[in-house]
Amino acid sequence: MEDLPVILVIEDDQAIQGIVDEALTDGGFEPAIAASGAEAVTLLKGGQIKYRALVTDINLLGRIDGWEVAKRAREIDPAFPIIYITGAAADQWAAKGVPNSILLTKPFAPAQLVTAVSQLLNAGSPPTAPA
Amino acid sequence: MEDLPVILVIEDDQAIQGIVDEALTDGGFEPAIAASGAEAVTLLKGGQIKYRALVTDINLLGRIDGWEVAKRAREIDPAFPIIYITGAAADQWAAKGVPNSILLTKPFAPAQLVTAVSQLLNAGSPPTAPA
Amino acid sequence: MEDLPVILVIEDDQAIQGIVDEALTDGGFEPAIAASGAEAVTLLKGGQIKYRALVTDINLLGRIDGWEVAKRAREIDPAFPIIYITGAAADQWAAKGVPNSILLTKPFAPAQLVTAVSQLLNAGSPPTAPA
Amino acid sequence: MEDLPVILVIEDDQAIQGIVDEALTDGGFEPAIAASGAEAVTLLKGGQIKYRALVTDINLLGRIDGWEVAKRAREIDPAFPIIYITGAAADQWAAKGVPNSILLTKPFAPAQLVTAVSQLLNAGSPPTAPA
Amino acid sequence: MEDLPVILVIEDDQAIQGIVDEALTDGGFEPAIAASGAEAVTLLKGGQIKYRALVTDINLLGRIDGWEVAKRAREIDPAFPIIYITGAAADQWAAKGVPNSILLTKPFAPAQLVTAVSQLLNAGSPPTAPA
């Protein structure tokens, strides 16, 4: 099992990015940082690397915010696990989030992130029709 | 208990509208038909009637489709129960649907609709933090 | 399959009792009406009839309210399905309700009651550790 | 919506078969009765009719029991909704049942069957990765 | 993200308190220890600190046990995440626990506690009507 599950991360805030990076690495995941929403979409479309989940902040530099990146990811793979991180936009999740996603509100503990990614990956791997 | 729970319904197809109307009435709900997405949004914003759930087709006459009406409904009430009905757009639910919604694919049985509305209402009434 | 699943019902309000009785009967259940919380506890303890679920109003005549009857039922059978009906006490469910119960807020549609009972019975029959 | 969702039913007991047939029809489904487990597997493999769910008794005439038919159905379609009906074999579900299935214990109310089928169909239509 | 999510902990047993304290800290939470059930209720009512969850033993020194503290916490905030820890009282959870709570039976692994807190926090932050 030389490979680790690669998690695509979009986070402009350097401090939060460091926390996310360390939490995922400690949990045994391999974080891959995208610099912007547009880059993340390009990486997901490219298909060179098999990303297993997306962790994204809501407010991003550039034209594409976190809500939009998640939609694009789901157009490519309808079962793609999505975790949103936000400080201010939590009340928008019910309207702008995608189904079966998890939203983490800042401040969050690293364990919450690792649990969120794990829950979505554990549920998603086999074909799970009903809950 | 003179009142019945009122369910807002947006369905252009007369045949389906009849099925939805009869199924909800038989289940003990009171269906309220909106002629378009725009009218539905106006009714939800008006707040004159306390709607308990939204049942909406995806492809609607006018500028606002079912995905958009659902988002508007959730901006007004983040816990509002949403049931989508669709013949062709099922694969878009994972990207365009709102969290905690149910999608019914045509053809569906009336019992599926009644169960979907009931499930969402039963889960939503009390403050249910975690599942 | 000569027997029907018997559902114990405690409801002082005659109008609601009639609705509950008819809804359960139409769904294929056999409602058994208890006149008070105390009588319901006696019936559950007696064990003469194998009740499959409890449907109870919150405000009851006598000393034992619906919250208390449910607790007693769970002391006898920890997996016993509980459905509360209430007009005014919905906000107390999170503090006074038992785990894995469903609360119906008046006005409710008969289909909601039948779906609630069915959901709990369908989930509860086999040993279902995790969800 | 000229078509109805077709539900494949395997039930040797004539009385139960009648109840299942009537409950599904009343709910708006179209029951299709298979005479044995072997015939059901043939029908599922044939692919002439798009069955939407399987309702099966456990003890069947012939060499293939309900546990086995369900496994075969899931080999053909990993997300296929399965509802088992049983009088005596409920305690075997945890070892012999397939994931995300529902078991109904006799006696059951027709509403339980209709709710079970509806729950599985409602959950299964869109790609639902995590619960 | 200078702040950490603060978790209120009531645990009389020094050894268990040490395990809980270390597990939460390692997970990135900030544990706040209350000396008794009464003190915990005072802290929750005071509202000086925004506690995100309650971890409580069942048997506590003083007049208020863990079941009661949880009820009080839910009266203040109906969506408040509750985790019970118990050695002997597990069979009472179905009657005395609050809805949507988690019970850990001793002996438990620290990872179980961290996962339990994370699951409840991840589910609870956005308005999640149905499961």
Next chain:
Amino acid sequence: MEDLPVILVIEDDQAIQGIVDEALTDGGFEPAIAASGAEAVTLLKGGQIKYRALVTDINLLGRIDGWEVAKRAREIDPAFPIIYITGAAADQWAAKGVPNSILLTKPFAPAQLVTAVSQLLNAGSPPTAPA
């Protein structure tokens, strides 16, 4: 709390076994390694040690594979938590897995395993009838 929850592990691949062993130990569990499916069944039947969950690879040396060990474990305890690990057999879970089990697909992160075990243990300890 001198004891730790003991998790029975069947994994032929030495590298994976090392990862599983370390992940469980770090999470605060006590892994107990069985050399084969047959030995695991013997240990579960023996009842000398109270195992709390089973983590098993699918392809095992000897006559009994992981699917079969899980069935045997569920015959002994219908609520026994099961986690499958597999590289190639993920698509067989829907047909061969037991209800309420979790399947981890290689490569997986250690955090996924710990979260999976914790989720099943947290859900399973109290009598949880409906989800």
